Amino acid sequence: MTKDKIKAVSLKLFTEYGYDGTTLSEIARIVGIQKPSIYNHFKSKEDLYLCLFESILGEHIYNINQLIKEIHELSPKEKLKYILLDTCKYYKHHEDESAFLKRAMIFPPKHLKHILNERFLSSEASFSSILHAIFLEGIEKKEIRSGNIENLIMSYLCLIDGIFIEFSYYGPEKMESRIQSIWDNFWFGIGE
Structure with missing residues (x-):
C-alpha cells in the first residue's frame, strides 16, 4: 500500500x-x-523514476496484448483503428501517466536519457511486433497496399505520437473530432 x-x-x-x-x-x-x-x-530517486517509467510502458504493452485478444477477429483496418482509439482513450483517462511519459521523453533527466531511451525502444519493439503481424495480415488480404512493413509501422507510430502531442494542444474534447479525420487521411495513404 x-x-x-x-x-x-x-x-x-x-x-x-x-x-x-x-x-x-x-x-x-x-x-x-x-x-x-x-x-x-x-533504492533511490532514480530507481523510483525508472520504476514509474517502466510501469507506464509495461501497462501500455499489456493493454495492447489484451486488446489484441479481444479484437483478433476484426479486419486489419479495424484492428489498427481500434488500437489507435484505445491508445487515445488511454491518453484521455490517464493524463498524469501521459504527461509523465511526454516529459520523460522530451525533457529527460540528462543522466537517465540513455536508459530511458533504451527502455522506450524495447517497449516500442514489443508494440512494433504486434503491428507487424497486423500489417502483414492486411497486405496478404489486400486490405493494405503492398509496401515495406517497417515503413508502415513507422508511419503508424508517428500517427500515434502526433496525436499524443496534439492532446497537449487541443485537449481531449477537441481531439475526438480530429482523430477521425486523422485516421481517414492515414488510411487513405495505406489502404488498398
Whole structure:
C-alpha cells in the first residue's frame, strides 16, 4: 500500500516539477512517511523514476496484448483503428501517466536519457511486433497496399505520437473530432 502511494505521489510530482524539481523529502512528506522509509521500497530517486517509467510502458504493452485478444477477429483496418482509439482513450483517462511519459521523453533527466531511451525502444519493439503481424495480415488480404512493413509501422507510430502531442494542444474534447479525420487521411495513404 505504501509503495503504491509513493508511486502515485511521485507520478504527480515528477509530472509537474520534473525529475530535478522533485525531492524524496517532498514525496515522503505528502505520503505521510519519513524519507528513509522510501528506501524500503526504492533504492533511490532514480530507481523510483525508472520504476514509474517502466510501469507506464509495461501497462501500455499489456493493454495492447489484451486488446489484441479481444479484437483478433476484426479486419486489419479495424484492428489498427481500434488500437489507435484505445491508445487515445488511454491518453484521455490517464493524463498524469501521459504527461509523465511526454516529459520523460522530451525533457529527460540528462543522466537517465540513455536508459530511458533504451527502455522506450524495447517497449516500442514489443508494440512494433504486434503491428507487424497486423500489417502483414492486411497486405496478404489486400486490405493494405503492398509496401515495406517497417515503413508502415513507422508511419503508424508517428500517427500515434502526433496525436499524443496534439492532446497537449487541443485537449481531449477537441481531439475526438480530429482523430477521425486523422485516421481517414492515414488510411487513405495505406489502404488498398
